[in-house]
Amino acid sequence: MCGNFILKTNPPWTTPYAVTEGIVESIEDMVIADPNVTYERIQHEIGISFGAVHTILHQSLQLRKPCSRWIPHKLNPEQKQNRVKWCHEMLKKFNNGNSRDVSKIITGDETWIYHYDPETKQKSRRRCENGEGPPTKGRRTQYIKKQMYANFFNTTGMKTVVPFEPGKTINSTWFTEKCLPLVIEAMNLQCPGTGLRGTFLRHDNASSHTSKMTR
Structure with a gap:
C-alpha cells in the first residue's frame, strides 16, 4: 500500500x-x-x-x-521569431507558394561530399547473443578523402553543381569568377527565353556571399 x-x-x-x-x-x-x-x-x-x-x-x-x-547551431527565441516573421512575409509575397515567381528563387550552398557513404547509427545496429559484446565500427578520420561542391537548386530541382578546387580557399574571387558564371550559364541553357530575368539568388551570410564584389 x-x-x-x-x-x-x-x-x-x-x-x-x-x-x-x-x-x-x-x-x-x-x-x-x-x-x-x-x-x-x-x-x-x-x-x-x-x-x-x-x-x-x-x-x-x-x-x-x-x-x-x-544541426549547425541553435537559435535564440528572437532569431526564431524573426525567421517565422520572414516566412510569413514570403508566403504572402508568393501567394502561399502558388505564385510562378517561386521557381525564380535559386538557392545555393556549399557542402562536403565524402568518397564513401558512412553507415548511420541505426544501420549499424546488430542483434547479439546474450553475453556477447556490442558490435564495433571504425570512426571516420579527418584523413578520409572528401570534396566540396557548391550546389544550386530551385523548386524544379538541381540546376548546377560546381566542384571546388582542393587546397584553395572559398572567397569572393572564386565565387564571382568561377562559380557564378557556371550558374548563369546553366540558367540560360535551361531558360533560353527568359534567362535570368527576375531571378533571385539566395544563400547564407558567408563572407564570400555578402562581400561587395559578390553583390
Whole structure:
C-alpha cells in the first residue's frame, strides 16, 4: 500500500497492475523539467518499480527517446521569431507558394561530399547473443578523402553543381569568377527565353556571399 493506490511487486519484465493519475502527472512534470531524467531517478523519487516507470513513459505519456539530430547551431527565441516573421512575409509575397515567381528563387550552398557513404547509427545496429559484446565500427578520420561542391537548386530541382578546387580557399574571387558564371550559364541553357530575368539568388551570410564584389 502506497498512499491511495496499490502497487503490486512484479518481476522487472512485467508491468504493474495500477497507477494513479497523480503519479503520471508527477513523472510528466519530471520529464518536462529534465528531458534526460533517468529511470533510476524516477524510481527513487516516485517510489515505483522499473516496469511501472516504463509503462507510464511509453504507454501513458507516449514518450520515446531518439538520438539527437545534428544541426549547425541553435537559435535564440528572437532569431526564431524573426525567421517565422520572414516566412510569413514570403508566403504572402508568393501567394502561399502558388505564385510562378517561386521557381525564380535559386538557392545555393556549399557542402562536403565524402568518397564513401558512412553507415548511420541505426544501420549499424546488430542483434547479439546474450553475453556477447556490442558490435564495433571504425570512426571516420579527418584523413578520409572528401570534396566540396557548391550546389544550386530551385523548386524544379538541381540546376548546377560546381566542384571546388582542393587546397584553395572559398572567397569572393572564386565565387564571382568561377562559380557564378557556371550558374548563369546553366540558367540560360535551361531558360533560353527568359534567362535570368527576375531571378533571385539566395544563400547564407558567408563572407564570400555578402562581400561587395559578390553583390
